[in-house]
Amino acid sequence: MKSDNSSAQTGHLYLVGVGPGDPELMTYKAVRILSDAKVWAVPTAREKGLSSAQQIAEQMVPDTGRTILSLCFPMKKVFLGQDTDAQLLSAWRQSADEVIRHLDRGSDVAFPTLGDATLYSTAFYLLAMIQEQRPQIPVTVVPGITAMAACAASQASPLALGDDVLAVVPAAFEDDRLRSILTTLDAVVLMKVHKRLDVLIDLLEELGLVDCAVLIERSGMPEERVYTDIRQARGCTLHYFSTMVIRKKKVQVSNERNALTA
Template identity: 50%
Template sequence: MKGTFYVVGVGPGDPELITLKAVRILRDCPVWLTPAAQKNGNSTALAIASSNVSTKEKIILSHHFPMKKIHMGKTPDGEVKDAWEKAAALINEQLEAGNDVALPTLGDPAIYCTGFYVYETLLKLNPDAAIQIIPGISAIGATAAVATTPLCLGDDRVAVIPAIFESDRIRDILLQFDAVVFMKVYKTMDRLVPLLEELDLLDKAVLVERTSMADQRVHHDLKAVLNQELHYFSTLIVRKS
C-alpha cells in the first residue's frame, strides 16, 4: 500500500496554537519533510511540530525552499521551481515505499503557503498520489487576536494581500474595503506608512511581528518603525471602523 502526503498547518508560532488533528497526523506520519528558508537553516514549522510530537523515531527530511516572489500566471524562478520538484521527488519516493509523509507548514496551508506549490508539483509527478490538506490557525486570525480587533463584523468587506502590490493598487484596495490585511510587510513600510497617512488611516493600523511567538512585538506607532529592521513574519491590519 502506498503512503499519503499531508500538508499540515501547525499554526502561527505558539506551539499551543496547533490543532488536535495536526498533532495526530504528525504523530502518525513516520516521515516529515520540513521547510527551511535558508540552506542548512532552522525550520520554524519543525520547532512547532516537535514541541508537540516527539521526533525520536521520525525520518526528518529538511528541505530548503528559496524565499523569492511568485507571480501567478508567470513562470516561477528556476531555483524555486527546482526546489518544488526536488521536494516532490523526495515525497514521492517515500509514498511509493508505503510511508506517509507530513509537510508541517506555518499558519494555514490555504494562505500564501509553499505547501500548495509542492502539492501541485507532486500531482504532476504522480497524478494518483493520495494527498490531504490539514488546515491550521492562520497568522491573520492570530494577529487580529493579538491586536484585539475583529477582521470583519456585519457587512464588512475584508481584503488580504501581499504588501508587494504597487502603491496605486494598494490605495484602491484601502478605499474599497473596510479592513485590509497586509502580509509580508517587512520591506514595504516606507511605502505603506506615507500612503496610510495620506488616507488618514495611520491610527487605524496595527503591526505585529512574529505573531504569537515568544518575541512577538506589537506596533501602533507605525512611523516609529520606519527605520527599524522588521522580521519577515510581520502582518499589518488596517481596519477603518
C-alpha cells in the same frame, strides 16, 4: 488477488497548518497527523537552515524516530502566472522527487507549514509538482490558525464584523490595487510588510488611515512585538513575519439612537 496492488501501498500526503507560532494554537488534528506520520518533509529557507514550522510542531509532537526530509525552498517572491525562476523550480522539483520516493515506499509524509495551509503556503507548489508525477496520490490538507487571526486576537479586536468586506493582501502588492483596496474596503490585512514598510506608512498617512493600523511582528512567538502606532516602526528592520491589520471602523456601543456601530 490483483497483481497490481501498488496503489494500496502508496503513502498518504498531508499538508498540515501548524499556526502562526504559539504551539498551543495547533489543532488536535494537526498534532494527531504529525504524530502518526513516519516522515516529515519540512521547508527551510536555505540548506541546513531551520524550519519555523518544524520548530513549532516539535513542541507538541515528541520525536519517536521520525525521518526528516529537509526541503530547501529559496525564499524568493513568486509572482503567479508569470515565468518562475529556474533555480526555484529546480529546487522544488528536487524536493518533490524526494517526497515521492517516500510515498512510493508506502510511508505517509506530512508537510508542516506555518499558519494556515490554504493561505500563501508553498505546500501547494510542492503538491502540484508531486501530483504532476503521481496524480492519484491521496492528499489531506489540515487548515491552521492564520497569523492575521492571531494578530487580531492578541489585540482583542475583530478582523471583520457585520457587513465588513475584508481583503488579504500579500507581500507582493507593488501595484495600484493596494490604494484602491485601502480606499474601498473596510478591513485590510497586509502580510509580510517588512520590505516596504516606509512606503506603506506614507500611503496610509496620505489616506488618513495611519491610526487605524496595527503592526505585529512575529505574532505569538516569544519575540513578538506590537506597534499600535505604526509610525514608530518607520526605518526599523522588521522580521519576515510581520503583519499589518487596518480596520477603518471601531466597535462601539452607546445608548444613543445610533446604538451599535462598528
